[in-house]
Amino acid sequence: MTLTRKLSLAFLLIAITAAAIVALSIRLTNATRLNQLVIEQQRADFAALVTDYYQQTGSLSGLDPFLRQINNNNQPPLPNQNNSNQPNPFNPQPLPSDRRNLFGFADTNGIVIVPLMPQFIPAQRVPNEILARNEPLEIDGVFIGTILSLPAPIDLTPQEKAYLDRTNQALTYAALGAAALALIAGILLARSLTHPLRALTSATEKMARGELDQQVEVKSKDEIGELADSFNRMSREVARANQLRRQMTADIAHDLRTPLTVIAGYIESMRDGDLAPTPERLDSIYAEIERLQRLVADLRLLAVADAGELRLNLAPLNLEHFLQRLAASFKLSAEQKGITLAIQADATLPDIQADESRLDRVLSNLVSNAIRHTPSGGKISILATRAFKSTQVDTYTSKQGRNTQYVVITVADSGEGIPASDLPHIFDRFYRADKSRTDADGASSGLGLAIAKALVEAHGGRIWAESEAGRGTRMRVELGAR
Numbered sequence: 001m002t003l004t005r006k007l008s009l010a011f012l013l014i015a016i017t018a019a020a021i022v023a024l025s026i027r028l029t030n031a032t033r034l035n036q037l038v039i040e041q042q043r044a045d046f047a048a049l050v051t052d053y054y055q056q057t058g059s060l061s062g063l064d065p066f067l068r069q070i071n072n073n074n075q076p077p078l079p080n081q082n083n084s085n086q087p088n089p090f091n092p093q094p095l096p097s098d099r100r101n102l103f104g105f106a107d108t109n110g111i112v113i114v115p116l117m118p119q120f121i122p123a124q125r126v127p128n129e130i131l132a133r134n135e136p137l138e139i140d141g142v143f144i145g146t147i148l149s150l151p152a153p154i155d156l157t158p159q160e161k162a163y164l165d166r167t168n169q170a171l172t173y174a175a176l177g178a179a180a181l182a183l184i185a186g187i188l189l190a191r192s193l194t195h196p197l198r199a200l201t202s203a204t205e206k207m208a209r210g211e212l213d214q215q216v217e218v219k220s221k222d223e224i225g226e227l228a229d230s231f232n233r234m235s236r237e238v239a240r241a242n243q244l245r246r247q248m249t250a251d252i253a254h255d256l257r258t259p260l261t262v263i264a265g266y267i268e269s270m271r272d273g274d275l276a277p278t279p280e281r282l283d284s285i286y287a288e289i290e291r292l293q294r295l296v297a298d299l300r301l302l303a304v305a306d307a308g309e310l311r312l313n314l315a316p317l318n319l320e321h322f323l324q325r326l327a328a329s330f331k332l333s334a335e336q337k338g339i340t341l342a343i344q345a346d347a348t349l350p351d352i353q354a355d356e357s358r359l360d361r362v363l364s365n366l367v368s369n370a371i372r373h374t375p376s377g378g379k380i381s382i383l384a385t386r387a388f389k390s391t392q393v394d395t396y397t398s399k400q401g402r403n404t405q406y407v408v409i410t411v412a413d414s415g416e417g418i419p420a421s422d423l424p425h426i427f428d429r430f431y432r433a434d435k436s437r438t439d440a441d442g443a444s445s446g447l448g449l450a451i452a453k454a455l456v457e458a459h460g461g462r463i464w465a466e467s468e469a470g471r472g473t474r475m476r477v478e479l480g481a482r
Contacts (some may be wrong), residue, residue, distance in 0.1 A: 007193065011186025012179060015084035015113040019175035030167055033313060034160060039102065039149070043135065046103045047147060051139055060107055060145065064114045066121070066132055079283040104148035106131065112148070120148050196224050198219035213239035251430035251446060255295055259436055296446045302429065305454035312355040312458055319352060319384050319407060320345045326360065327382060330367050338376035341367075345384040352407060359456045362463075365448040366411040366475045373473070383410040386481070406461075412474040418467040427453045 001160045049070070053063055104116030110131055126148065135147045156164070168379065192404055196216065203214035206431035214235045218228045266285050269275040304310050327343050334341040363382075370380045390403045418426060425431045430446035456463040 001477055003410040005190075007190035007357065008186040009184060012023035012183045015182025015186075016175070019178045023171040023175045026167075026171055030164055034156065034164060038156070038160065043147060043149070047135075050137060052146075054139060059257045060105070060113055063105065067114060077095050086328060098328060102149060105137075106146045106148055108143060108145055110146070113145075114148075116148050116150060119150060133442055177419045179242060182323070193224065196220070196228050203231065203235070207235065212242050216225070223401075249428050252299070253293075256292065259291045262288045295447075298451060301451060302447065302454060305451075305458060310454070310458045310466075312358060314353045314355055316351045317354060317359070319349050319409070322356065322359070322364075322385060323382055323409075326363055329364070330371065333368075334372055336381065337374070339371060339374050340377065340379040340457055342383075343382045346386050349384055349386055350405060350408060352479050352481050354459055354479065358457070361479065362455050363409065365452050366477075368447065370411055370415065370473070370475075374413045375415065378414040380414075381410070381412045383411075383412065383414065384408070407479055407481050409477040409479070410474055414472045417471050417473055418465065419467045419469050421468060423465060427463070 049067070050060075050063065053061060053066060072188050072326060101116070103114075105114035106112050106120070110126045110128070112120045112122055112126060115122045115124075117209060126146070130148075131146050134149060136143055137145055137147055162229050173415055196219070198214045198252070212235065216228045217300045217427050218225050218232070262286050264276065266281055270277050270281075301310070323343050323345060327341055331341060367380065367382070385408050387406055387408055389406060398428050422431075427449045429450040431449075453463050459479055461477060461479040463475070463477050465473060465475050
């Protein structure tokens with residue numbers, strides 16, 4: 001069963017259940033409420049008749065015969081309170097024809113003067129506790145007696161029964177209508193919910209077939225909209241990663257093909273006797289072999305870092321002395337290009353825990369890149385500064401976070417800079433901002449910054465670049481201090 005059908009049936013079941021509960025509760029209480037309404041109307045009529053009789057006659061004498069005649073729709077004239085032999089010119093209005101004998105009456109002494117069979121017989125004295133449960137009748141604040149009633153339900157007239165039947169029928173139609181509306185609303189809502197899910201399913205199936213760059217239209221801001229948005233981001237990242245993988249494969253093939261072509265050319269010529277195996281030619285072959293070995297070693301290092309298995313030999317390291325040794329190793333290369341190489345370190349620079357050989361590889365790569373891209377007469381600065389980071393306030397204890405000490409190493413050059421479009425990608429593997437440069441030109445294979453990033457992150461630090469085209473580049477490495 002599809003999700004649309006499940007949701008539609010669920011809405012229908014909820015609507016039918018709710019409508020049935022409401023209809024059943026109304027059906028069960030309808031007769032009782034109608035019963036109470038009839039009794040209240042009849043009591044009001046009875047009280048009005050007794051009050052009218054008392055006000056015209058001045059007493060309750062003859063009330064029972066008078067009510068009996070009224071019940072027979074034969075209303076006699078009321079006796080005159082001044083002369084009982086003369087009829088009273090005033091008579092009450094006739095009562096409705098559906099009046100029923102539902103009430104009796106007891107005078108102020110609790111004596112029954114209007115019987116209500118079988119419980120209240122004429123001249124019976126009604127106990128006080130029963131009188132207290134019935135309704136007293138007062139005229140102008142004067143108590144004249146008690147209206148007596150029986151607790152048993154009354155018999156409804158045919159008209160009242162017909163009214164109940166029509167009410168129950170209307171409730172049935174209303175319940176069926178509510179169920180139909182709920183079914184329609186459930187189908188529409190289910191379709192609106194399942195449409196993006198079907199789109200996501202179709203997109204994932206296309207990704208499984210190799211069409212990785214899939215985007216699903218996001219129309220809502222709810223959880224399904226968030227799911228679609230997350231899928232779109234995932235699809236873009238997967239497509240980008242796949243493109244990088246293809247590019248990396250092509251770059252690896254290119255970087256392997258170049259030295260292999262050189263080696264194969266030399267060996268083939270030597271085998272055919274066209275070239276003699278001189279020491280210079282053998283050195284060239286060996287240099288290409290070393291290039292292959294470095295490339296393989298770099299790829300293996302990245303694979304180990306990706307697996308989280310990169311081992312570091314951490315030890316206390318004095319940064320000032322370390323940077324001086326680093327600058328000394330590049331002093332000759334910088335002087336040959338007419339570049340000024342300077343070091344500046346804070347006097348209070350703390351020691352750090354680092355693998356010296358790994359950190360040397362990171363900074364050597366940054367400095368060699370700076371020398372490569374800085375013109376003659378330019379300047380390269382290696383800066384080391386101390387800084388602090390404040391941790392967040394503890395929300396449970398309201399205590400202020402402590403300051404964490406760390407160092408930032410900056411390699412800044414006055415070279416041509418990095419274009420803004422290339423800056424986010426310079427740490428990608430085999431990425432070259434200058435597409436015209438190749439390894440044969442003396443540039444790296446495109447793995448140097450990727451390896452530097454992996455090594456810095458293995459130390460628990462971070463590395464980033466700040467650059468503007470034509471205004472130089474600043475490569476920064478942040479590491480925690482001891």
